[in-house]
Amino acid sequence: MLTSALNDAIKYNEKFLHSETIRDVADYEEHLLCLENCQAWLEDEYKRIAQGNAQLLPYEKIVR
Numbered sequence: 001m002l003t004s005a006l007n008d009a010i011k012y013n014e015k016f017l018h019s020e021t022i023r024d025v026a027d028y029e030e031h032l033l034c035l036e037n038c039q040a041w042l043e044d045e046y047k048r049i050a051q052g053n054a055q056l057l058p059y060e061k062i063v064r
Helices: 002-017 026-051
Strands: none
Touching: 002 026
């Protein structure tokens, strides 16, 4: 669920940055970078945990 929420937030913010709705995009770019960093951390942690747990789906199937 967290992975899905992060993916949605990243997609939304990427579109928002290109929408001409905001004039100063610096704060939103920083926010987007934080979301992407969190997603990368979550992916690394999931893959680390999945190595010892064969019941977990591969990360790539979760983020389709």
